[in-house]
Amino acid sequence: MPVVLTSRTGSGSVLRHTYGAVGSETDLQRRGLINGVLLDPYKARVLLRLLAATGARREDVAATFDQHGRERSCCRPGSEAPCPKQTGHLRWACEVPCLRSFCDVLFKTIPEWVGSMGMKHVAVVGVGAVGGVVAAGLASTGRTKVTACVRSPLGGLRIDWPEGMTQEASVFEEFDPAQVSAVEWVVLATKAHQTAAVAPWLDRLCGAGTRVVVLQNGVEHLERVAPLAGAARVLPAVVEIGAESLRRGHVRLFDRPRITVPEDDDGAEFAALCRGSGITVALTGDFVTASWMKLCLNVANGAVTALTMRRMPVFAQPGIAELGRALVEEARQVAVASGACLSEDLPDQILARLRAMPAESGSSVLWDRLAGRALEYDARNGAVVRAGARLGIPTPYNETVTALLAAVSGPDDVT
Numbered sequence: 494m495p496v497v498l499t500s501r502t503g504s505g506s507v508l509r510h511t512y513g514a515v516g517s518e519t520d521l522q523r524r525g526l527i528n529g530v531l532l533d534p535y536k537a538r539v540l541l542r543l544l545a546a547t548g549a550r551r552e553d554v555a556a557t558f559d560q561h562g563r564e565r566s567c568c569r570p571g572s573e574a575p576c577p578k579q580t581g582h583l584r585w586a587c588e589v590p591c592l593r594s595f596c597d598v599l600f601k602t603i604p605e606w607v608g609s610m611g612m613k614h615v616a617v618v619g620v621g622a623v624g625g626v627v628a629a630g631l632a633s634t635g636r637t638k639v640t641a642c643v644r645s646p647l648g649g650l651r652i653d654w655p656e657g658m659t660q661e662a663s664v665f666e667e668f669d670p671a672q673v674s675a676v677e678w679v680v681l682a683t684k685a686h687q688t689a690a691v692a693p694w695l696d697r698l699c700g701a702g703t704r705v706v707v708l709q710n711g712v713e714h715l716e717r718v719a720p721l722a723g724a725a726r727v728l729p730a731v732v733e734i735g736a737e738s739l740r741r742g743h744v745r746l747f748d749r750p751r752i753t754v755p756e757d758d759d760g761a762e763f764a765a766l767c768r769g770s771g772i773t774v775a776l777t778g779d780f781v782t783a784s785w786m787k788l789c790l791n792v793a794n795g796a797v798t799a800l801t802m803r804r805m806p807v808f809a810q811p812g813i814a815e816l817g818r819a820l821v822e823e824a825r826q827v828a829v830a831s832g833a834c835l836s837e838d839l840p841d842q843i844l845a846r847l848r849a850m851p852a853e854s855g856s857s858v859l860w861d862r863l864a865g866r867a868l869e870y871d872a873r874n875g876a877v878v879r880a881g882a883r884l885g886i887p888t889p890y891n892e893t894v895t896a897l898l899a900a901v902s903g904p905d906d907v908t
């Protein structure tokens with residue numbers, strides 16, 4: 494029976510002839526183990542299973558690992574075009590003629606395989622800055638199959654962490670909602686105003702056992718997403734992931750990522766899902782306060798940086814600081830009337846926090862303004878105006894910046 498030697502370290506090849514003691518790689522290979530080269534245990538298991546299904550002999554297994562474990566080239570030899578279905582290490586499987594047909598089997602049967610391996614299937618809808626960080630983190634746990642539901646190829650994910658570490662991850666990519674079916678978890682990380690456009694993905698991905706975690710700013714997660722999620726349960730989240738998309742699939746993180754979810758069964762399962770991903774998941778018994786607290790920050794930072802087209806140091810200007818305080822104070826009053834527990838000195842606290850942020854940090858609204866895209870203002874300042882109107886609390890500053898942001902917002906996405 495062929496046995497393959499692999500390693501769970503994050504990168505690099507399994508050693509061949511470095512150590513010679515009993516139990517070393519040299520010893521294990523002498524006893525017949527096949528070197529898995531660059532493949533981690535999960536990928537090696539898929540390849541070994543495919544080879545076993547072809548009836549490959551031990552020599553064939555060894556030769557395949559030796560040849561293809563080293564390569565990461567496209568599955569279409571001689572073609573520059575990336576494979577439309579497979580990314581990362583799985584591409585080479587299609588290069589072996591006897592395996593090509595098994596790749597089709599693989600992609601048809603992979604949901605059952607994932608289940609049989611005790612893995613969770615997670616679909617990420619909205620693989621930009623936040624979605625990219627979460628997709629890469631979940632893929633790196635080795636306990637999840639991550640499918641990126643995207644409009645154009647990603648070609649893998651690369652996350653630059655603040656400490657200088659670079660994380661690279663491969664995920665499956667799907668471009669057509671008709672090709673997916675219900676999964677255990679959907680991570681929804683589009684901008685709030687892009688939610689309606691991903692309804693076809695949610696329609697296919699959501700089943701009775703599905704949970705949709707909404708990684709979007711604002712306080713209206715349930716109202717926005719539940720009508721599109723069918724029988725799935727929706728888990729709102731407060732996202733503290735300071736991240737900027739540098740280019741497609743390449744994200745720069747400004748600080749360590751943190752997500753806060755309600756302290757219930759779904760929240761606890763999401764925390765378990767993220768264990769080992771590098772993303773801290775906190776559970777809170779007072780999600781109303783947590784989400785309004787974040788919105789109070791966002792009504793100032795997003796609107797001001799986007800309207801001025803300046804990064805965080807803009808809050809050092811006294812007039813801008815006053816505007817920031819006024820926006821936060823209105824949101825705070827609406828929040829308190831909505832049941833949040835927020836102290837009167839919150840505007841000062843938030844201004845101090847914004848001023849202490851690294852000079853290069855900004856907001857996702859600023860990144861979108863700089864790129865000429867549609868702006869996420871309605872789920873932020875617009876939400877404060879809506880709730881204020883419902884509760885009879887005037888919100889003139891937020892109304893004004895909502896109108897200004899609407900005027901400078903780029904065109905809606907064409908899907």
Ligand SMILES: NC(=O)c1ccc[n+]([C@@H]2O[C@H](COP(=O)([O-])OP(=O)(O)OC[C@H]3O[C@@H](n4cnc5c(N)ncnc54)[C@H](OP(=O)(O)O)[C@@H]3O)[C@@H](O)[C@H]2O)c1
Nearest residue numbers: 619620621622623682683687690709710732734735736857
């Ligand atoms: N970035 C941050 O620092 C940060 C921090 C905290 C919270 N948040 C919040 O997190 C949420 C996500 O923000 P983000 O900065 O990650 O946004 P982002 O970088 O713009 O990513 C959004 C992604 O959604 C994708 N998308 C949009 N419409 C789609 C469609 N119809 N089908 C498939 N994909 C679609 C976009 O795909 P394309 O690439 O094809 O356009 C893009 O990759 C927002 O609510 C934001 O306020 C962001």
